[in-house]
Amino acid sequence: MKKSLLALAMFWFTSIISSQEYFPGNSGVNNQNDNYTAFTNAKIYVTPTRVIENGTLLIKNDKVIATGQSVNIPQNSLVVDLKGKYIYPSFIDIYSDFGIKEPQRNRQRNSPQYDAGRSGYYWNDHIMPENNAVEKFEYDKKKAKELIEAGFGTVNTHYQNGIIRGTGVLVTLNKEAGNSARIIDQNAAQHLSFKKSVTSNQKYPTSLMGAIALIKQFYYDSKWYEKGNADTKDLSIEAWLKNKSLPQIFEADDKLNDLRAAKIAKEFNIDYIIKGGGNEFERINEIAATNLKFIIPVAFPEAYDVTDPYAASKLSLADMKMWNQAPSNLKSLTDNGVTFALTLDGLKKTSDFKSNLLKAIQYGFDKTKALEALTTIPASLLNKSNIIGSLKEGSYANFLITSGDLFDKETTLYENWIQGSKHVVKDMNIIDIAGNYELTVGSQKYELGIQGEADKPKSEIKLDTVKIDSKITYKNNWLNIFYKPRSKEKEFVRLTALVNSGENISGKGILDNGNEISWKAIKKTREKDKETTTEEKKEEMPEIFPVTYPNKAYGTISLPQQQNVLFKNATVWTSEKEGVLNNTDVLVKNGKIAGIGKNLPKADNIVIDATGKHLTAGIIDEHSHIATAAVNEAGHNSSAEVTIEDVIDSEDSDIYRNLSGGVTTIQILHGSANPIGGRSAIIKLKWGEDPEDLLFKGAPKFIKFALGENVKQSNWGDDERVRFPQTRMGVEQVYVDYFQRAKEYDAKWKTYNKLSSREKAKNTAPRYDIEMEVLAEIINSERFITCHSYVQSEINMLMKVAEKFGFNVNTFTHILEGYKVADKMKEHGVGGSTFSDWWAYKYEVNDAIPYNAAIMHNVGVTVAINSDDAEMSRRLNQEAAKTIKYGGVSEEEAWKFVTINPAKLLHIDHKTGSIKEGKDADLVLWSDHPLSIYAIAEKTMIEGAFYYDYEQMKKTETQIQNEKNRLINMMIESKNKGMGTQEPKKKDKKHFHCNSLDYQKL
Known part of the structure; x- marks a missing residue:
């Protein structure tokens, strides 16, 4: 049956009458309806900006024939007088799962990394462009009723499962038609997301960065396949290529994910329509700069x-x-020129839609823009402006009839016409009798109040101040009132009337003694509401707190700006050959260190008296996992295709905490879940900036490797241990295999790139492989390795593998047995970034000693002290000081362990890591000796801008408390007004470590 409906849907353009015009009928009589319906004397919104007063809308069957003030109404027309009423186009939701059953989660054990379980399709079954929602669509009467009553006439619905999800189907909500009429376009859009398929048990990807890398690789593979380079068929890629010209709707659901999706769109020149998360205002400048369109x-x-x-x-x-x-x-979004459509997605109840939209309008959202976001814009985004979204001639007859302004709280939606079929929401002919009346029954007078919806009113009757039990029914304008007089307990007075107006009502009744009586209800006139003054209007507007960067505790209203600053009379720790300079000035201009010496001229600079204080270069953490939304891509034994740069979390509060500890630069490393991890990100801790602005400009390329227990999955559960390697010798084999593949891959491309244009046309281009590209960069000494390591045998192994393929390992991090192989490290040319005094927290660190850093340093290895921990990173100055106790390292050399030495390991020492003229002004002013536990970082500067100030921080803490108190009172006031509330829940922050695996549920 479903297949036959699909076949019928292909002919949607010929007719959308419930039965196709070429279908044979049972009667032999032509029963086609050729009559017209004319809606006259209405205020008609043809589009949000084209409005006709006292206009006529003429429709025939499912289409709009004409709109205007002087429409010629044919004789065979049914005329509906809508005097005083409004007509609007029905709404469109282009992000829906209407009529599509929710995918059921696969509870089986994870499959091996490359086992997609599908023959002839793409290797990863979270990529499913071949899915077509039309094959899963079944009209849902109950849900359709909810949507119709909310004003919607058309939805683009899709199967919300997977990373590349397949096509959506554009359908109307017409309950009078079949699918052959409802289906407007069975391939309306292609859908994507960052979320894995819940029906698959294939493990990869396990992270957001893995999902991003998978999308990119699929795009590269599709381009390669499209040129005819593949020897086999791939049904997934063929489906993608067939539908690549469709609108591409990407579910992002968060402002930072919006920007991540936009980054992919820019790289591959795709105009995504991004389904946002409702928090775009927190990064509105960056959102607007994407120049993409959104669904909100x-x-x-x-x-x-x-x-x-x-x-x-x-x-x-x-x-x-x-x-x-x-x-x-x-x-x-409107104020910043962002084009967007609206969606019901995310609402607990469809019935909340109007109240939420009116709330947005109360907060300043323009009514015309609101109507556009529900009609013309979604139609345009799907390239369907010719048939939906307006009441222009030739469009489907999808429209609303309302009692007044659609965005007025008191307006009633009467009817929602879809494809020319009437769907009654509220009886348009019923007379609204709400109000307060003086009720006279015989000689007795009462107060009568009628409230509620027009077709479901509620009554309240009072005699003097005493409330009397009453009940009211109202149907087809017949009113019945039942009440008990105060002196009686069982008998009712029964009143009835045919209502002709909502002002005065009169009729007959039966008293509690059985006597017939006449009665009347005279509506009380209200005093005209006073004009609201401008001041009163301001008071009625809700108080909206200003957005900060980031929009959380310790965020700032405006971002820090570069300043020209002169630090006077400081004790300056240069981390250079000049050592520590007493009573010395340091001049900062245009973000750079412009001068170092005594008695430097003040000129027009901001002068900071640093007498008795210490000025150092900013601390650099070579090994960190803060400021990221993911840390491990654990689905493969090699994940070189992923990069931390794609998942930087610029709003991680640990950035601010690190600034308070004098840290200005960090390398965010991939975790240690696999032998070959992902690419790292080197960032400066510019609190409040967006992810791209945090990236260290011109930083060299790095990647994380790992050895030991984690990569062979020693401590993983049985359900997680589904991949190679599971032994230490297997780890070595992974390196050899992958580097050999990368070497061969690189050779193919070098050979191909040497060909002339004519020769290239005759030869098949190699497949572009992100993973192999990255590994080839290592072989070609264009990318550096930081390797998680503990045991001396494995450290030796990786150095030998590197030498076999002609490159050097750059840094061994952790390296707790480095003291055993320091001479070999020196010979190889690799640095060591280590903990100060961690040991015995797992088996492979049983031989760790706190003298490790000093021993490696004394042998001539470049040594840094790192954190690998969000809490420890705030006190790396103290961690460096431990090397003075354990190993007798001098104070100046100990300080270099967290400044110039990590800068050297990261190959950024020409820009930062010491106080030297021409370098970036990444500086920290300390209240005391920087290696002291009593030292406070009073000011932390990055490139000439203060991103942390201790005194300002204390003021901010008071401000935070005040803001919380004000917001709490506003919430209590909201609850007292009867608004819904939710239970407060503490959101505990997840601190990532090398072996974190449960960081994200995709």
Whole structure:
């Protein structure tokens, strides 16, 4: 049956009557309806910006024939007088799963990394462009009713499962038609996301960065395949190529993911339509700069129930501000020129849509823009402006009839016409009788109040101030009221009337004694509402807290700016041959160190008296896992294709904490889940900047390798141990195999690139492989290795493998048995980045000693002290000081372990790591000796801008508390007004380490 419906859908353009025009009928009589319907005297929104007063809408069957003030109405027309009413195009939601069953999670054990379980398709079954939602679509009457009552007439629905999900189907919600009529386009858009398929048990990817790398590799493979380079068929790629010209809708669901998707779009020249998360206002400048179009949810967080002080203490300022600011997202996007459609996705209840939209309008969202985001824009994004989204001639007759302004709280939606079929939401002919009346029954007078919806009113009757039990029914304008007089307990007075107006009502009734009586209800006139003054309007507007960068505790209203600063009379730790200079000035200009000496001229510079204080270069952490949304891509034994640069979390509070410890630069390393890990990111801790601005400009290329227990999955559960290697000798074989493959891959490309254009046309180009490209960079000494290591035998092994393939390992990190092989390290030319005094936390570190750093240093190895820990990274100055106790390292050399030495290991020592003229002004002003436990980082500067100030931090803490208190009171006030609330929940931050595997559930 489903296949036959698919076949019918292919002919959607010929007719969308519930039965196709060429289908034979049972009667032999032509029953085709050629009549017209004319809706007259309405205010018609043909488009959001083209409005016709007292206009006529003429439709026939499923199409709009004409709109205007002087429409010629044919004789065979049914005329509907809509005097005083409004007509709008029905809404469109282009991000939906309507009629598609939710995918069921596969509970089986993870499969091996390359076992996709599908023959003839792409190797990874989270890539499924061959999926077509139309094959899974079944009209859902219950859900359709909800959507129709919310004003929607058309949805683009898709199977929300996988990274590349396949095509969506564009359908109307017409309950009077079959699928052959409802289906407007069975391939309306291609859908993507960062989320794995829940129906697959294939392990890779396990991380956000893995999902990004997989999408990129698929794009490269598709381009290569399209040129006819493959010897075999790939049904997934063929489906992708067939549909690549469709609108590409990418589910991102968060502002930083929006930017990640936009980065892919830019690299591959694809105009994604990004489905956002509702927090785009927090990075609005970067969002606007993508120049992409968006789909934005109208789902806002409820206020938290903070009446319990203990529960309130769980909440972060970020969560509180999100509640306060989220309704301003749509205005922010509009004000910054971002084109977007709206979606119901994310709403708990469809019925919340209108109230949330009205809330956004209250927060400044323009009504015309709101209508555009529900009609013309979604139609345009799907290239369907000719048939949906407006009431232009030839469009489908999809429209709403309302009592007034669509975006007025009191407006009633009467009817939602879809493809010319009427769907009644509220009876348009019923007279609204809500109001307060003086009720006279015989000689007795009462107060009568009628409230609620027009077709479901509720009554309240009072005699003097006493409330009397009553009940009201109202149907087809017949009103029935039942009530008990105060002196009686069982008998009812029964009143009935045919309502002709909502002002005065009169009819007959039966008293509790059985006598017939006349009655009347006279509506009370209200005093005209006073004009609201400008000041009162301002008071009615909700207080919206300003957005900070980042939009959480310790964020700033404006980003720090470079300043020309003169530090006077400091004790300057140069980390250069000049050593420590007493009573010395340091001049910073244009983000660089411009002068070092005594009595430097003040000129127009900001002068900071550093007398009795110490000025150092910023601390550099060679091995960190803060400021990232993922740390391990554990699905492969080699994940060189992934990069931490794709998943930088610029809003990690550990950035600010590190600044408070004098850290200015870090290398964010991939974890140690596999022998060949992912590429690293070297960043400067520019708190408040976006991810791209954190990247160290011109930084060399690095990648993380790993040895030991983690890579052979020693401590993983049985369900996770599904890949090679599982022994130390297997680890060595991985390196040899992959480097041999990379060497051969590199040779193929070098040979191909030497060919002339004519020769290239005759030869098949090698397949572009991100992973092999990265490994070839290592062989060609264009990328450096930082290797997680512990045991001397494995350290020796990797150096030998590297020498076999003609390159050097750059850094052994952890390297807790480095003291055993320091001479070999020196000979090989590799540095050591180590812990100061960690040992015995797992079997392979049983031989660790705190003298390790000093021994390696004394042999001539470049040594750094690293953290690998979000908490330790705040006190690397103290970690460096431990090497003075353990090994007798001098103070100046110990300080170099966290400044110039890690800079050398990262090949950025020409830019940072010491105080030298011409270098970046990455500086820290300490209250005391920088190696002392009493030293406080008073100011932390990066490239001439202060990203941390101790005194300002203390003021900010007071401000944070004040903001929380104000927001708590606003939430309590919201609850007292009857608004919904949610339970406060503390969000514990996950601190990543090398072996973190549960960091992200894709």
